[in-house]
Amino acid sequence: DVVMTQSPLSLPVTLGQPASISCRSSQSLVHSDGNTYLSWFQQRPGQSPRRLIYKVSNRDSGVPDRFSGSGSGTDFTLKISRMEAEDVGVYYCMQGTRWPPSFGQGTKLEIK
Amino acid sequence: EVQLVESGGGLVQPGGSLRLSCAASGFTFRSSWMTWFRQARGKGLECVANIKPDGSEKYYVDSVKGRFTISRDNAQNSLYLQLDSLRAEDTAVYYCARGVAFSWDYWGQGTLVTVSS
Numbered sequence: 001d002v003v004m005t006q007s008p009l010s011l012p013v014t015l016g017q018p019a020s021i022s023c024r025s026s027q028s029l030v031h032s033d034g035n036t037y038l039s040w041f042q043q044r045p046g047q048s049p050r051r052l053i054y055k056v057s058n059r060d061s062g063v064p065d066r067f068s069g070s071g072s073g074t075d076f077t078l079k080i081s082r083m084e085a086e087d088v089g090v091y092y093c094m095q096g097t098r099w100p101p102s103f104g105q106g107t108k109l110e111i112k
Numbered sequence: 113e114v115q116l117v118e119s120g121g122g123l124v125q126p127g128g129s130l131r132l133s134c135a136a137s138g139f140t141f142r143s144s145w146m147t148w149f150r151q152a153r154g155k156g157l158e159c160v161a162n163i164k165p166d167g168s169e170k171y172y173v174d175s176v177k178g179r180f181t182i183s184r185d186n187a188q189n190s191l192y193l194q195l196d197s198l199r200a201e202d203t204a205v206y207y208c209a210r211g212v213a214f215s216w217d218y219w220g221q222g223t224l225v226t227v228s229s
Binding site: 031035039048050054060096097099100102103104106 | 214
């Protein structure tokens, strides 16, 4: 199975400041069709996961443009350009390239 | 508006069974891959089982193979997960989600399964 490793696991950020979360996979996430199926999810306290980013860098409808995804192969990053109070929660990267889909451990984003 | 509503969770003894349901609306269910995920309290997310739009292919993670069965009724826009031979480590919130291009864009609110004597 593909192991996804996130860092840091806890990230206190001052409001208005940027934040960055790293995600590494144990195998390349490039699918045989040439696409890379790496997604990012946000889970606010008491809520179900919400997808923010798919295929590395594509933002979902309604997701603020302060969220961006980048990376390739085995190394990926989620960036928040300016931290807002509503961004508090746990963020997960997830690979869908190989069965079974697998998630990182989660990064807890909080206000400093 | 896409909606996924899970039900059927509850308290069950080790070795017992439960059947979870997921009612879908707001999209063409019969054309969509559907997946069950779970999340133990305070823990991360885990994929459990996946089913093709026509139900002809089903995939399971190793930890539930032979114990859980995923199924669907496209006429009723419903997804199911039969949980048998339940263990304490199956205790979790179970989510259904819609699969699109090797990702999952809509998730339900979850239903809690507690396995305890």
